[in-house]
Amino acid sequence: MRYFEDKVKGATLTRSRPFHKNDNRFVEQKNSSLVRAYLRHVRLDQRAQTDKLNQLYELMGVYYNLFQPVLRQKTKLRLVDSTGKAHYYRNHDRAQTPFQRLVATGIVDDSERSKWQSLYDRTNPIALKQQIDDLLHALLVSSKY
Numbered sequence: 001m002r003y004f005e006d007k008v009k010g011a012t013l014t015r016s017r018p019f020h021k022n023d024n025r026f027v028e029q030k031n032s033s034l035v036r037a038y039l040r041h042v043r044l045d046q047r048a049q050t051d052k053l054n055q056l057y058e059l060m061g062v063y064y065n066l067f068q069p070v071l072r073q074k075t076k077l078r079l080v081d082s083t084g085k086a087h088y089y090r091n092h093d094r095a096q097t098p099f100q101r102l103v104a105t106g107i108v109d110d111s112e113r114s115k116w117q118s119l120y121d122r123t124n125p126i127a128l129k130q131q132i133d134d135l136l137h138a139l140l141v142s143s144k145y
Contacts, residue, residue: 034060038136042143049142056135063132066116067125069095 004011044053075091099116102108108116 034064039139042140044139044143046142049139052135052139052142056132056139059128059132059135062119062123063125063128065098066120066123067097067128069097070101071095072101 044050071092073090074093077089077091079087079089081087096104099120103113
């Protein structure tokens with residue numbers, strides 16, 4: 001931030017707070033569960049592969065934000081028994097999609113919400129998942145993995 005204050009006027013720190021390197025943990029966990037779980041560590045170095053990967057990201061964004069519910073942990077209780085062994089009890093909230101969670105916060109204006117709702121209404125999740133699988137197969141075949 002000190003470097004960019006002089007170079008770019010009006011620059012502000014937006015992604016994380018100083019000395020809180022885990023602020024971005026919800027985004028970073030998706031790199032492992034979505035990107036690497038599907039593509040593994042395949043080298044994609046051709047222009048056609050990049051185009052397919054961009055299409056894949058777009059489709060996966062719709063699929064996982066609108067149709068895949070996520071559990072969030074609300075509380076975590078640590079109890080130690082008489083032998084000194086710790087037991088953890090976790091309490092999760094109701095499973096919701098990221099879109100449902102965002103709408104529940106009330107920070108999305110009606111026009112944006114209706115845009116996403118219409119996308120949800122006109123999208124067939126089974127056909128969308130099939131498109132994702134087809135693109136993944138094409139990417140893996142083109143990389144000779």
